[in-house]
Amino acid sequence: MDADYTYYLIQAMNGIQYGFLLFLVASGLTLIFGIMGIVNLAHGAFYMVGAYLAFWLAGATGNFFLGVAIGVPISVLLGLLLERLGFVHLYHRDHLLQVLFTFGMILVIGELITILWGDDVHGVDVPAVLAGSIPLTDTQAYPVYRLFISAACIATALGLLALIRYTRLGMMIRASASNREMVELMGVDVNRLFMAVFGLGVGLAVFAGMIAAPVNSVYPTMGDDILIMSFVVVVVGGVGSIQGAFWGAMLIGLADTFGAVFVPEAAGVVVYALMALVLVWRPSGLFAPR
Amino acid sequence: MTPRFPSSPLSPSLVLPLLFVVVAVALAFYPLVGETFYVRLMAKIIVLGILAMSLDLLVGYTGLVSLGHAAFSGAAGYITATLILKAGVTDMALLLPASLAVSALLALVIGWISVRTSGIYFIMITLALGQMTYLFFHDVSYWGGTDGVTVWDKPVLAVGGLTLLDLSDRTVFYYTAWACLVAVYALLWLLMQAPFGQIVRGVRINPGRTRALGHDVQRYQLAVFVIAGTVAGLAGFLEVARSGFISPAHLGWHESAMVLIIVILGGMGTLVGPVIGALTLVLLEDWVADLTSHWKLAVGLFVIAVVLFLPNGLVSLLTRGAGPPWLRRRRAAPAEAEGGDDG
Numbered sequence: 203m204d205a206d207y208t209y210y211l212i213q214a215m216n217g218i219q220y221g222f223l224l225f226l227v228a229s230g231l232t233l234i235f236g237i238m239g240i241v242n243l244a245h246g247a248f249y250m251v252g253a254y255l256a257f258w259l260a261g262a263t264g265n266f267f268l269g270v271a272i273g274v275p276i277s278v279l280l281g282l283l284l285e286r287l288g289f290v291h292l293y294h295r296d297h298l299l300q301v302l303f304t305f306g307m308i309l310v311i312g313e314l315i316t317i318l319w320g321d322d323v324h325g326v327d328v329p330a331v332l333a334g335s336i337p338l339t340d341t342q343a344y345p346v347y348r349l350f351i352s353a354a355c356i357a358t359a360l361g362l363l364a365l366i367r368y369t370r371l372g373m374m375i376r377a378s379a380s381n382r383e384m385v386e387l388m389g390v391d392v393n394r395l396f397m398a399v400f401g402l403g404v405g406l407a408v409f410a411g412m413i414a415a416p417v418n419s420v421y422p423t424m425g426d427d428i429l430i431m432s433f434v435v436v437v438v439g440g441v442g443s444i445q446g447a448f449w450g451a452m453l454i455g456l457a458d459t460f461g462a463v464f465v466p467e468a469a470g471v472v473v474y475a476l477m478a479l480v481l482v483w484r485p486s487g488l489f490a491p492r
Numbered sequence: 493m494t495p496r497f498p499s500s501p502l503s504p505s506l507v508l509p510l511l512f513v514v515v516a517v518a519l520a521f522y523p524l525v526g527e528t529f530y531v532r533l534m535a536k537i538i539v540l541g542i543l544a545m546s547l548d549l550l551v552g553y554t555g556l557v558s559l560g561h562a563a564f565s566g567a568a569g570y571i572t573a574t575l576i577l578k579a580g581v582t583d584m585a586l587l588l589p590a591s592l593a594v595s596a597l598l599a600l601v602i603g604w605i606s607v608r609t610s611g612i613y614f615i616m617i618t619l620a621l622g623q624m625t626y627l628f629f630h631d632v633s634y635w636g637g638t639d640g641v642t643v644w645d646k647p648v649l650a651v652g653g654l655t656l657l658d659l660s661d662r663t664v665f666y667y668t669a670w671a672c673l674v675a676v677y678a679l680l681w682l683l684m685q686a687p688f689g690q691i692v693r694g695v696r697i698n699p700g701r702t703r704a705l706g707h708d709v710q711r712y713q714l715a716v717f718v719i720a721g722t723v724a725g726l727a728g729f730l731e732v733a734r735s736g737f738i739s740p741a742h743l744g745w746h747e748s749a750m751v752l753i754i755v756i757l758g759g760m761g762t763l764v765g766p767v768i769g770a771l772t773l774v775l776l777e778d779w780v781a782d783l784t785s786h787w788k789l790a791v792g793l794f795v796i797a798v799v800l801f802l803p804n805g806l807v808s809l810l811t812r813g814a815g816p817p818w819l820r821r822r823r824a825a826p827a828e829a830e831g832g833d834d835g
Contacts (some may be wrong), residue, residue: 241612250798291800297612298557302756303799305749309792317786430623430745433616441612470627474620478605481617 208338213463214456216358219348221455222355226410228427228435228447229362236379236442238401240289241297243304246429247311248404251277252411253420254315257324260415266329272406276385281404282397289400312422321422326415351413359448366444371398379442431458431490434477440487449488507811509681512764515672515771530668537767537774538669539730544677544754544766546723549680551752552761553689554716555696557615559748560602560622565657565723566743568595568728570629573641573738584649584657591729593723598625599721600714607713610699618634619745630740640739647733659733669730673767676723680763683719692716759805768806 231245259269288307292300328347335343366372374395378385386392411428418424421445435454439446454473461472480488519538523531543565550556559590568591575581575590602621606614629635646660659665666792683689694702697708703709732738741747775795780787801809 235612240671297615298551298752298756299799299803301557301559301615302749302753303796304793306792306799309788309795311788313786313792315788377597420569426745428624430620437613437616437620441616461668470631471624474624474627477617477620479710481605481609481613486613 208342212338212342212344213459215344215352216348217272217459218452219352219355219455220459221452222352222359223410223414224428224431224435224455225448225451226355226358226406228439228451229359229444230406231432232436232439232442232444232447233375233399234403237375237382238289238293238396239382240292241300241304242289242403243301243429244307244311245403245407245432246427247308248277248281249411249414249424249428250315250422250425251311252408253326253418254319254411254423255408256412256415257326257420258319260326262457266326266416270409273412274409277408278401278405282401282407284404285397285400293396312425316422324420325422328416342438342452345417347416349446351417353412358406362406362444365402371395375399400456421490426431429471429475434473436487438477438480438487440490441485443489446489448489495496499673504717506600506765508762508807511807511810512677512767515767516677517669519665519673520564523663533774533778534661535662535666535669535734537664537770538673539727539734540751540754540770540774542673542730543724544584544751544758544770545676545680545763546720546727548755548760548766549684549716549720549723551755551764552765553684553696554692554713556607556717557608557752558618558622558717559615559745559752560618560620560625560645561720561724561751562745562747563622563625563743564595564599564724565600566597566629566738566740566747567625568592568725569732569738569742570635570641572647572729572732573643574635576643576645576647576732577641580645582645582648582661583608584647588726588729592725595725595728596718596722599718599724602713603717603721607717608681619748622745622748622769623744626740626743626745629743633739638740640737640741640806641738643732646736647729665734669734672730676726676761677767680723684763688712688715692745703718731823753795753798756803756805759807762805762807765805765807772806 203355226258227245227249231242234240234242252273252374255273256269262265263269263272268480282426284307288303292303328345332347332350334346336346336349338341360452364372366375374385374390377388377390378392378395382392385395435447435450437450439448439450453476458469458473458475462469465472484490519534522534526534529814543561547558547561550558550561550742571591571594572587575587581587602618602625605621608619609617630638635641647660647664648655649657657664657668659668684692691702691707692712694705694707695712699709702712713735728738728742754759754773755766755770756768757772759765777787777791780790784790
C-alpha cells in the first residue's frame with residue numbers, strides 16, 4: 203500500500219519535471235509567436251541542438267556544468283545570427299510560408315547534426331555531484347538529478363517572470379504582446395526587441411535541451427517530439443500567454459506521464475485526446491490573451 | 493505594387509486547365525518513350541500529385557493550412573494493406589470504398605475539431621491530430637509497428653469472372669492512376685467553378701464577410717476538409733497498390749509538410765501546380781540522392797529557397813506573376829488579414 207503511494211509520488215514528480223522542461227521550450231515558442239508573429243517549427247530543433255551540445259561539450263570539457271555555461275551563450279549567438287539571416291525575412295509574411303521556411307530549417311539542422319554526430323542514440327552522463335538517489339522506501343528511490351532539473355527550471359521560470367514583470371525589456375514584451383503596432387509607434391526599436399525575444403527563446407530551448415540530456419537520451423528525432431508536445435502545450439494554454447504555457451505544460455507533463463502508467467498501450471494518444479477535449483470546450487485555449 | 497492585371501495576354505483561368513491538359517497528355521505518352529525506372533517514378537509522381545491536389549483544395553482555395561494531411565492518405569493505405577494482408581481481400585470494389593470511407597470518417601472527426609479554430613491554432617491542431625493518428629498506427633501492435641505492413645498481392649477489379657483491372661500489372665496500374673489523376677482534377681476543378689467553390693473562395697478571402705452573407709463558414713470548411721481527406725484517401729489506396737508497402741512514416745508530419753511544400757512549389761490555388769510541384773520535387777530528390785547521401789540537407793535548403801524566392805510557385809512563372817485572381821488580390825492585401833477576421 204505504502205509502496206503504491208510512493209510509486210505514484212515518483213510518477214507525479216516525473217510528470218512535473220517533464221512539465222517544467224516543456225514550459226521552458228513552450229514559453230519561447232509562445233513568446234516568439236506572441237511578440238514576433240512567427241510560427242517557429244524549428245524551435246524543437248534548438249532544443250535538440252542543446253542536447254547535442256551537452257553531449258559534445260560535456261565530453262570535451264569533462265564538466266557538464268562548464269558545458270552548459272559555454273553552450274548556452276554560443277547557441278544564443280548562433281540563434282541571433284539565424285534571426286538576422288533567416289527569420290528577418292519572415293516578419294509580416296503568411297504563416298504558411300513561415301511554417302515551410304522553418305520546416306526547411308529543421309531538415310538542414312537535422313542533417314547537419316547527422317553529419318557531425320551520426321544517427322546513433324547517445325547518452326550523457328549525469329554529473330557526479332548529482333548522481334545519487336534519495337531513498338523513499340526500501341525499494342524505491344528518486345534520482346537527485348531529476349530534482350535538480352526541476353529546481354533549475356523553477357529558477358529559470360522565476361527569472362523569466364522577473365524579467366517580464368520588472369524590467370524595461372519585459373515591459374516592452376508585455377506591451378508588444380497586447381499591441382505591436384502601438385509599441386512601434388511609441389518609438390521602440392522593434393528590430394532589437396525581436397532579436398532579444400528570439401535570443402531569449404533560443405536560450406530557453408537550448409538550456410532545456412542541455413539539462414534534459416542526462417535523463418533523456420540524445421537522438422536525431424528528439425527535436426520533433428518536443429516540438430509537437432510544446433505545440434500541444436501552447437494550444438492548450440492559449441497562444442501568446444506565458445501563464446497559459448505554464449499551466450498547459452504542467453497539465454500535459456502530468457497527463458503524458460500518467461497516461462503511460464494507466465493506459466500504456468495508448469500512451470501517445472492520451473495527450474492529444476486531452477488537447478481535443480480542451481479545444482472543444484475552449485477553442486482558443488485555457489488562457490487566451492483575448 | 494503587383495499589377496492588378498496579368499501582363500501576359502493569357503488569362504490564368506484559361507492557362508491553368510490548358511496546362512493540365514498538356515501535363516496529362518505528356519504523362520499519358522511517357523510510358524511509350526521513357527525508361528522503366530523513370531516510368532515507375534512517374535507513377536509515384538502521379539499518386540503524389542493526387543495527394544497534393546487534395547491539399548491544394550484546403551490550402552490554396554479555402555485558406556486552411558493543414559500540417560496533418562498525410563494522416564488521411566496514410567490511414568487509407570493502412571486499411572488497404574491490412575485488408576489485403578489479414579483478410580485476404582484483393583477485390584478493388586471492396587478495398588477502394590473501404591479505404592475512402594475510413595479517410596472520410598477520419599477527416600470528419602479531425603475536421604470537426606479543427607475548423608472551430610483558425611490561423612495558427614488550425615496549423616498546430618492539424619499537426620497534433622495528424623501526429624496522434626501517426627502514433628495510433630505506430631503504437632498499436634496490430635498495425636505492425638515502425639516496420640509497417642508489406643503486401644505482395646495487388647488489388648484486382650473483376651466483374652463476374654472477368655478481370656477488368658489487375659493492378660499487379662504495372663502498365664495497368666500506371667493508367668489507372670493516370671485516370672484517377674485526370675478524374676480528380678476534373679472533379680475538383682468543376683467543384684471550384686460551382687457555387688460551392690465560389691463560397692469556399694469567399695471563406696478564404698474574407699471569412700467574416702462570407703459569414704455576414706449568411707453562409708455557415710465552418711460547415712463549408714468542414715465540407716472541404718472531408719472532400720480533401722477523401723481524395724487523399726484515394727492517393728493512399730493507390731500508393732499501397734503501387735508500392736505494396738505502408739509504414740507510420742507515411743503519416744508523419746514530415747510527410748504532410750513535404751506535401752505542403754509540393755503545393756507551394758507548384759503554385760497553390762491552381763490544382764495543376766501541385767502536380768508540377770510533385771514532378772519537380774520527386775525528380776530533384778532522385779537527382780540529389782544520386783549525388784550525396786545527405787540529400788535532406790539539399791532538400792531543406794531548396795525548401796528555404798522556394799519560400800524566399802518563389803512563394804507563388806512555378807506556375808506563376810508561366811502566368812507571369814499573374815496567378816489566379818483570388819491569389820493576386822491576396823498578395824496585395826496586408827499579411828495581417830490572415831486569421832485576424834475570424835474570432
